[in-house]
Amino acid sequence: MTTSVRDEARRLYGTFLKENADERDLVLLKADLLRAVRDWLHATGYREVPTPVLCQDRESAPIPQFATRHPLTGQGFHLKHSAEEHLRRLIISIDRVYDLGPAIRAEHEDADHAIEFTMLQTAARDVTLADGMGMVAHLIQASVQTAFATLTNPGANFTTIYQVPVDETIAEALGTTSAPEGAELVAAARDWMAAHSMPSHGGAWEVMEAFVKHGVETAVTAPTLLHSFPYELRHNSRIDEKTGRAQRFSLIIDGVEICDGGVKLRTAADYRPMVDANIALREALHGVPADDGPLDFYADVDRDPADVFTFGLGLERLLAAVAGRSVADVLSFPFH
Template structure:
């Protein structure tokens, strides 16, 4: 049974599960998946840390965040979009950390996007991109095997998780022998979107994000780790001096990103230009007033700079991929 994003039968969620045993099984699968993920991380030397949901600083991505105020003091907070920056700060003292809990995002809800969902976020010191991707593949395969007793399931076959440089996927999407670079890549992405009647008049960041989602990721069906991104898609990942490519990866399954990460920038001086650009972009796109950036984050990462590999994995997206359902189908209490 597949439900719609706003299936009124799911408003009375307990009754819905009582009357639909197969839907109840999804709740149990999610619980088993959470246990399996935690077990794998503990075995691999990660320490669980609960990061705050109420955050004093905005996160550095160019996105709007939900905000609220303390009903007694009036102090303002931003609701957690990702735990990465809090975990990144802990790495100066603890070598491997993770948070497994709610993420709250200002999304337009649909079959694959939710306002509130379960996110695994990790950070590990002195892990290369290649070793980090191998860890992610091992985590996913181990947990799917543990919960479902089979890597080949109705939604996806995780027996093999492939690897592909993102340049190859970009070239395939554009129908070219090689991927364009720099301004030529952005121009080609605009043309690709325009040819398909999609919005293409935004800034470079908007255009590249839309092109990757609709042109690159949508064409990837088998579980695949896309890696080594061009500079225009670096986000907050370090550039490999030998290749000129960002040490970033995304795990795509059935055309949907379920995990993203990479080797991150080292120091506040590395982060500030990116964050300042994102603050300006956030103001331009969403009308969010400019601020000073995450000053406590800057101070902590400068205390002991290191190569840090992080990744975020959406638990509902993984469960949806395995079972052949939508994210909307596997949310608990979809009407909150």
């Protein structure tokens, strides 16, 4: 049974499960998947550290965050978009940590996007991009095998998780023999967006993000780790001095990003230019007032700088990919 994003039958969620045995079984499989993910992480040396949902500082991404105020004191908080920055702060004293819990994002809800969902966020010290991608593939395969008793499922076959340099998929999308670089890449992305009747007049970051989503990811069907991104798509990942490529990866299944991560910037001095640019960008895009950035985060990462590999995995997106359903279908209490 496949439901729509706002299927009223799911408003009475307990009754819906009582009357639809297959949907109840999907809830139980989701519980099994969560347990399998935790078991793999603990067996691999990770320790679970829940992070705050109410955050005093905005996160550094160029996005709007939900905000709220303490009803008694009036103190303002931002609702957790990602646990990455909190976990990065812990890496100075704990080698491998993770948070598995709610993430709350200002999204337009559809089949693949939800306002509140379950997010796995991790951080590991002294892990390379290659080793980190191997860990992600192993986690996915082990967890799916444990929860579903097979790697060949209605939504995807996880027997092989491919690794492909993102330049190959960019060149394929553009119809060129190799991916352009720098300003030529941004210009080509603008042309592609315009040719496909999509907005192409925003800033370079907006255009590149949209191009990758609509031009690159949609062509990827089998589980694939795209890696080694161009500088313009580096986000907060370190640049490999030998290749000039960002040490970033993204796991795509049937055109949807399931997981994203990489080897992150080391010091506050590395982060500040990126964060300052993001602060200006979210002010321009979303009208969010500028601030001083995550000062506590800066202080902690400078206490003992290290190469840190992080990744975030949407559990509902993974479950949807396995079951051949939509994210909307696998949300618990979709009407909250």
